[in-house]
Amino acid sequence: MNIILIGDSGHARVIADNVTSNGDSVVARLDDKYAELFKEDNCWLGPVSEIHGLIEKENAKVVIAIGSNAIRKKIVDRLSLNSDQYATIIHKESIVSPSAKIGHGTVVMPGVIVNAAATIGNHAILNTRLVIEHDCVVGDYAHVSPGAMITGGVKIGDGVHIGAGATVIPTKVIGQWSVIGAGSVVIDDVEEHSTAVGVPARTIKTEQNTANTVNR
Numbered sequence: 001m002n003i004i005l006i007g008d009s010g011h012a013r014v015i016a017d018n019v020t021s022n023g024d025s026v027v028a029r030l031d032d033k034y035a036e037l038f039k040e041d042n043c044w045l046g047p048v049s050e051i052h053g054l055i056e057k058e059n060a061k062v063v064i065a066i067g068s069n070a071i072r073k074k075i076v077d078r079l080s081l082n083s084d085q086y087a088t089i090i091h092k093e094s095i096v097s098p099s100a101k102i103g104h105g106t107v108v109m110p111g112v113i114v115n116a117a118a119t120i121g122n123h124a125i126l127n128t129r130l131v132i133e134h135d136c137v138v139g140d141y142a143h144v145s146p147g148a149m150i151t152g153g154v155k156i157g158d159g160v161h162i163g164a165g166a167t168v169i170p171t172k173v174i175g176q177w178s179v180i181g182a183g184s185v186v187i188d189d190v191e192e193h194s195t196a197v198g199v200p201a202r203t204i205k206t207e208q209n210t211a212n213t214v215n216r
């Protein structure tokens with residue numbers, strides 16, 4: 001499969017590694033830091049506006065390879081591609097239950113475990129070596145960071161960012177566009193648009209994080 005990445009930073013480089021280690025090819029990396037389209041090492045580099053021509057020319061699918069949940073959403077909204085024009089990248093050294101569902105545009109990094117009947121939304125990031133336990137639901141545009149432990153039946157809303165190494169105990173609900181600090185342990189539900197940190201996690205900010213919050 002040919003893949004076009006939107007974004008050309010560290011997160012995009014990790015996704016590019018995932019793509020190639022699965023035997024697929026990154027044929028373009030598009031980013032508005034480039035003024036015009038050119039080819040380097042057999043890969044197109046250029047502004048995001050080149051995407052429609054390249055999808056056709058290269059018979060490629062697209063992944064938004066940008067770490068910010070809000071910016072991924074903005075780009076998806078702006079591009080208005082069909083869902084089948086996005087790829088789902090699942091690293092071959094991850095373990096995904098046959099009964100789990102993973103949405104389009106979502107990336108599953110090496111060492112991830114997704115257990116039975118978990119449902120992962122679209123354009124989400126399941127980062128290196130995390131665990132999503134049975135029956136969890138992870139929303140669209142969520143990012144669960146490296147080493148997080150999401151135990152059974154947890155619900156993570158759209159656009160949520162779970163920090164590295166955080167733990168969420170069973171059946172808790174993290175409201176949409178909230179942020180959980182690195183290393184935190186969530187033992188209560190977290191309201192939408194909030195930031196919660198610590199062990200146990202306590203909410204330090206509410207109504208702060210939205211789909212317009214770009215720096216996570």
Ligand SMILES: CC(=O)SCCNC(=O)CCNC(=O)[C@H](O)C(C)(C)COP(=O)(O)OP(=O)(O)OC[C@H]1O[C@@H](n2cnc3c(N)ncnc32)[C@H](O)[C@@H]1OP(=O)(O)O
Nearest residue numbers: 127145146162163164179180181182183184195197198204
């Ligand atoms: C491949 C990759 O790299 S994936 C990227 C993974 N990224 C992460 O895991 C980053 C997660 N981000 C964090 O943990 C951040 O600290 C956030 C988002 C929770 C908070 O950031 P900010 O909103 O800038 O808060 P700020 O730094 O001002 O801290 C506010 C308070 O919370 C405390 N705090 C912040 N983060 C944490 C944390 N993870 N655990 C415990 N306390 C924390 C601070 O000490 C501070 O306390 P004080 O008011 O008593 O001094």
